[in-house]
Amino acid sequence: MASKFINITLKIWRQKNGTTKGALETYGLNNVSTDSSFLEMLDQLNEQLINERKNPVAFDHDCREGICGSCSLYINGRAHGPDRGVTTCQLHMRTFKDGETIYVEPWRSRAFPVIKDLVVDRSAFDRIQQAGGFVSVNTSGRTIDANATPIPKADADKAFEAAACIGCGACVASCKNGSAMLFVGAKVSQYALLPQGKVEAQQRVLNMVRQMDEEGFGNCTNTGACEVECPKGISIENIARMNREYLKAIVTEE
Amino acid sequence: MCRSRNTLSDTLVDEVSGNIIDQCVAQGVPFAREYGGLLDNRSFGGTQVQRTFYAAGQTGQQLLLGAYSALSRQIGVGHVKMYHRHEMLDLVKVDGKARGIIARNLVTGEIERHSAHAVIIASGGYGNVYFLSTNAMGSNVTAAWKTHKRGALFANPCFVQIHPTCIPVHGTNQSKLTLMSESLRNSGRIWVPKKKEDAEAIRAGKMKPTQIAEDDRDYFLERRYPAFGNLVPRDVASRAAKERCDAGYGIEANNTNEGVYLDFSSEIYSKGKQAAFGQGDHAPSDEKILELGKKWIEEKYGNLFQMYEKITDENPYETPMKIYPAVHYTMGGVWVDYNLQSTIPGCFVAGEANFSDHGANRLGASALMQGLADGYFVLPYTVSNYLADEIRTGKISTDSAEFDEAEKNVRDQINTFLNNNGTKSVDSFHKRLGLIMWNKVGMGRSEQGLKEAIAEIEALRTEFRKDVFVPGSADELNPELEKAIRVADLIELGQLMAQDGLQRNESCGGHFREEYQDAEGETLRDDENFKIVSAWEYKGDDIRQEELHKEALNYEFIKIAARNYK
Structure with missing residues (x-):
C-alpha cells in the first residue's frame, strides 16, 4: 500500500446539543493519508483541534469495520459517503481528491434527533425492534434440536441476507420521506422466512409497523434510494415482503 | 486451552x-x-x-x-x-x-x-x-x-491472543485493525517469498506476488506443521508469521515490513474443478475452472473479500491477501x-x-x-x-456513606482531568502505551523487555496525570473525557500485565517468553511451577505492590502434554 497524502477542506456540522441551533464550520486539514479511513481522518482533525485547544468534533463510531452500525455520517450529500456498499468507517480517503471540499453532516431525519455535532439518537430503531423484532423463546436450555426443523437452503440464505442489516439508519437518512421501511422490512423478513419465526409473524409485522409509524418515520414510495445507500446491500424485496406480510396480517387479524 | x-x-x-x-x-x-x-x-x-x-x-x-x-x-x-x-x-x-x-x-x-x-x-x-x-x-x-x-x-x-489474520498496519494514523475472519484459513495458504531479494522487490513495488514461482514460495506453516498446516492454533500461526518477518521476509511496505500472504489461488482452482465436474464437465478449461472457483469463493467469503478490497484497494480474487497478526x-x-x-x-x-x-x-x-x-x-x-439468601433484604438505599464515597471518587477523577490543563491529547498517551505493550508485552516477551515495560509504563502514568489535556466540560457529551477515564485504567492494567508476564517463567499459549523455547522455537511450558492461575490483588496506587495469589489447576479428564501440531 503505497500511501499518498492529500490536503482537504472540511465543512462540518457543529451543534452544541439537541436544543441549540447548529451550523456548518470550515476546517483545513493537511497531510491526510489516502490509506486512512474517513474516521481516521476525523481523528486527525480532532488531534489538530485539541492541539489548538478547541473542541473536537463529536461523532459516533465503535467497531470501525462495518458491523456495529454506529458510524452515521452524511458525506457530500450521501449516507456513508460516495462509495457503494460501505459504512463510513469503511470509506477511505483515496475516494477523495487533493484539494477537495468535503461536507459532513449528521443523519437528517425527524425520528433521529441530533445529540451533538454529528451524533444522532437512533433509539427509535431499538423501540421498533422491542415491539416485535424477535422470536418469543426463553433461554431455558431446553429448546428443540436445531436440526429437528430442516430449513430449505434458499430460505436460510434469504433470511441471512436480510439479517445482514446492521441498523445504521442510512436507509432513513437517504429517503426523501424519512422512511424506515428497509430496516423494518429486513427484520420482518428475516423472521418471516424462517419456520421458527413464522408462528408469530402476523403479530410481529403489525406491532413493528405500528411502532415505526409512532416514531414518526415516513412511508415508502419506491424510490429505491435506501437500497442504493445501504452498506449491506439489503434489497427492497424485503419491503415488498413486509407489505405482503402486513396485508396478510391485517385481513386475517382477529 | x-x-x-x-x-x-x-x-x-x-x-x-x-x-x-x-x-x-x-x-x-x-x-x-x-x-x-x-x-x-x-x-x-x-x-x-x-x-x-x-x-x-x-x-x-x-x-x-x-x-x-x-x-x-x-x-x-x-x-x-x-x-x-x-x-x-x-x-x-x-x-x-x-x-x-x-x-x-x-x-x-x-x-x-x-x-x-x-x-x-x-x-x-x-x-x-x-x-x-x-x-x-x-x-x-x-x-x-x-x-x-x-x-x-x-x-x-x-x-x-494475537490473531494471525488481520490486515496489516497502513500508517501512523491507523486507529484500529481489521480482522479477516479466521474461516479464511480454511481456504487460504499462508506464505512469504523464499528469497529475501524477492521480499525486498515486493516491498519496493518492483514485483508482484503472482510473479513469484511456486518453488520460490515458503508456505511456512505447512512446512513447520504438516499435520495442521494453515489451521494451527492462532498463537502458533501468529508467532510463525512474526518469525519470518523478523528474519526479513515480510512483504508489506509499511515502516515495520510486517505482513505475509494469504493466498486463495489453490483453493480457487480445486473448488472450480470440483464445480465443473459437478456440472458434468470432465475436461474443463482453465478459464472455466477459475470462473467457477471464484464463484465458490464469493459464495463462501464474498463479504470478507469485499471488506478487504475496500480497505486495501486490492482485489483478493486476483492477488493474495496481505495479513499480519493483531491483538x-x-x-x-x-x-x-x-x-x-x-x-x-x-x-x-x-x-x-x-x-x-x-x-x-x-x-x-x-x-x-x-x-x-x-x-x-x-x-x-x-x-x-x-x-x-437475600430474599429478606429490602430495597437498597442509594443514600448511604458508601454511595457518597464512590460518587465523590468519580467526581474527583472527572474534575481532576478537566482542570488539569495539560498539553497533550488522551490519544497521544494511548498510542505510546500501545507501542510499549506491543513491543515488550506482545508476541515475544523477555525478562529484560518486561522490566523495561514496567518502568516505562510507570513513567508514562506520571506524565499522563500531569500533562493530559481534556477539553470540554463534565455536563455534556464529551468523548475526550470518556477516553481519559478509560486510558487511566488501561495504563495501570498494562503495568500489571507486564508484571504478570514477568513472574510467569514459562511459555504457554499466547504467553511466549523468549527465554523458554526449544531449538525449533516452540513453547516450553513449566508444569511443575506454573500449573497455576495467577490472581492479583490490588494494594493501592502503586501497581508494583499488587499481591499475587495462586490457584492450582487440577486436570482430571485430560493428560497434560505439550501440544504438537506437527
Missing part, C-alpha cells in the same frame, strides 16, 4: 455448546444450511475436523444480533430497563457485598447512583491496551478495573469462581471480562460460545442461588 480449568472448559465444550446452537437457532439466527435443510459445518483454527456451525463470515455478528433481539424482547415486556449511552465508573460495596454502581450518563454528564442486590459485569476484554487491536473503539477495561480496585482479584492479565482477545480478566462470582460477594463477571474458560490460549469460535453460555445458562442459576 492450556492453563485453564479443565472441568470448566469441559462443561463449555461438552455440555452447553450444543444447547447454545439450538437456542440461537430458536431465536432466529440464520445459520448456514445444507441443501438437505440441516445445519452446515466447517473447520476452524486448532482443529482438524469440520465441526463449526457458521453464518457466512459473520457468525459472531449474527449471534450478537440474536442476543440483541432476545434482549429487546425482554425490554419490550418490561423485564429489563436499558440505559443507553451510560458508563459504569465505580462499584459500590456495602458491608463487603456488591450493592450497586456509579454510572455517568454520557449525553448529559449526570452522575447516577444505581443500587442492586447483585451486580453483573459483562464489559468485554481489554485488548485496547495495545491501542491497535481488532476490538471496537469503545472497548475498555474500566468496569472490570474499577471492580478490581474495589477488591476483586484480576487473573492471568498477561494472557492475550484480538484477552483470556485474562476478573477472577471468578465456578459460579462466575468474583472475590466480591454479589459481583458476578461474565464473558471476556472474566478469566474463566480459555486459559493461556483461546481456540476458534469459542468467545461467543463462552459469552452466551455464561449469560444464557450459567448466571440465571448462580445469581438466583445467590439471591436466595
Whole structure:
C-alpha cells in the first residue's frame, strides 16, 4: 500500500446539543493519508483541534469495520459517503481528491434527533425492534434440536441476507420521506422466512409497523434510494415482503 | 486451552455448546444450511475436523444480533430497563457485598447512583491496551478495573491472543485493525517469498506476488506443521508469521515490513474443478475452472473479500491477501469462581471480562460460545442461588456513606482531568502505551523487555496525570473525557500485565517468553511451577505492590502434554 497524502477542506456540522441551533464550520486539514479511513481522518482533525485547544468534533463510531452500525455520517450529500456498499468507517480517503471540499453532516431525519455535532439518537430503531423484532423463546436450555426443523437452503440464505442489516439508519437518512421501511422490512423478513419465526409473524409485522409509524418515520414510495445507500446491500424485496406480510396480517387479524 | 480449568472448559465444550446452537437457532439466527435443510459445518483454527456451525463470515455478528433481539424482547415486556449511552465508573460495596454502581450518563454528564442486590459485569476484554487491536473503539477495561480496585482479584492479565489474520498496519494514523475472519484459513495458504531479494522487490513495488514461482514460495506453516498446516492454533500461526518477518521476509511496505500472504489461488482452482465436474464437465478449461472457483469463493467469503478490497484497494480474487497478526482477545480478566462470582460477594463477571474458560490460549469460535453460555445458562442459576439468601433484604438505599464515597471518587477523577490543563491529547498517551505493550508485552516477551515495560509504563502514568489535556466540560457529551477515564485504567492494567508476564517463567499459549523455547522455537511450558492461575490483588496506587495469589489447576479428564501440531 503505497500511501499518498492529500490536503482537504472540511465543512462540518457543529451543534452544541439537541436544543441549540447548529451550523456548518470550515476546517483545513493537511497531510491526510489516502490509506486512512474517513474516521481516521476525523481523528486527525480532532488531534489538530485539541492541539489548538478547541473542541473536537463529536461523532459516533465503535467497531470501525462495518458491523456495529454506529458510524452515521452524511458525506457530500450521501449516507456513508460516495462509495457503494460501505459504512463510513469503511470509506477511505483515496475516494477523495487533493484539494477537495468535503461536507459532513449528521443523519437528517425527524425520528433521529441530533445529540451533538454529528451524533444522532437512533433509539427509535431499538423501540421498533422491542415491539416485535424477535422470536418469543426463553433461554431455558431446553429448546428443540436445531436440526429437528430442516430449513430449505434458499430460505436460510434469504433470511441471512436480510439479517445482514446492521441498523445504521442510512436507509432513513437517504429517503426523501424519512422512511424506515428497509430496516423494518429486513427484520420482518428475516423472521418471516424462517419456520421458527413464522408462528408469530402476523403479530410481529403489525406491532413493528405500528411502532415505526409512532416514531414518526415516513412511508415508502419506491424510490429505491435506501437500497442504493445501504452498506449491506439489503434489497427492497424485503419491503415488498413486509407489505405482503402486513396485508396478510391485517385481513386475517382477529 | 492450556492453563485453564479443565472441568470448566469441559462443561463449555461438552455440555452447553450444543444447547447454545439450538437456542440461537430458536431465536432466529440464520445459520448456514445444507441443501438437505440441516445445519452446515466447517473447520476452524486448532482443529482438524469440520465441526463449526457458521453464518457466512459473520457468525459472531449474527449471534450478537440474536442476543440483541432476545434482549429487546425482554425490554419490550418490561423485564429489563436499558440505559443507553451510560458508563459504569465505580462499584459500590456495602458491608463487603456488591450493592450497586456509579454510572455517568454520557449525553448529559449526570452522575447516577444505581443500587442492586447483585451486580453483573459483562464489559468485554481489554485488548485496547495495545491501542491497535481488532476490538471496537469503545472497548475498555474500566468496569472490570474499577471492580478490581474495589477488591476483586484480576487473573492471568498477561494472557492475550494475537490473531494471525488481520490486515496489516497502513500508517501512523491507523486507529484500529481489521480482522479477516479466521474461516479464511480454511481456504487460504499462508506464505512469504523464499528469497529475501524477492521480499525486498515486493516491498519496493518492483514485483508482484503472482510473479513469484511456486518453488520460490515458503508456505511456512505447512512446512513447520504438516499435520495442521494453515489451521494451527492462532498463537502458533501468529508467532510463525512474526518469525519470518523478523528474519526479513515480510512483504508489506509499511515502516515495520510486517505482513505475509494469504493466498486463495489453490483453493480457487480445486473448488472450480470440483464445480465443473459437478456440472458434468470432465475436461474443463482453465478459464472455466477459475470462473467457477471464484464463484465458490464469493459464495463462501464474498463479504470478507469485499471488506478487504475496500480497505486495501486490492482485489483478493486476483492477488493474495496481505495479513499480519493483531491483538484480538484477552483470556485474562476478573477472577471468578465456578459460579462466575468474583472475590466480591454479589459481583458476578461474565464473558471476556472474566478469566474463566480459555486459559493461556483461546481456540476458534469459542468467545461467543463462552459469552452466551455464561449469560444464557450459567448466571440465571448462580445469581438466583445467590439471591436466595437475600430474599429478606429490602430495597437498597442509594443514600448511604458508601454511595457518597464512590460518587465523590468519580467526581474527583472527572474534575481532576478537566482542570488539569495539560498539553497533550488522551490519544497521544494511548498510542505510546500501545507501542510499549506491543513491543515488550506482545508476541515475544523477555525478562529484560518486561522490566523495561514496567518502568516505562510507570513513567508514562506520571506524565499522563500531569500533562493530559481534556477539553470540554463534565455536563455534556464529551468523548475526550470518556477516553481519559478509560486510558487511566488501561495504563495501570498494562503495568500489571507486564508484571504478570514477568513472574510467569514459562511459555504457554499466547504467553511466549523468549527465554523458554526449544531449538525449533516452540513453547516450553513449566508444569511443575506454573500449573497455576495467577490472581492479583490490588494494594493501592502503586501497581508494583499488587499481591499475587495462586490457584492450582487440577486436570482430571485430560493428560497434560505439550501440544504438537506437527
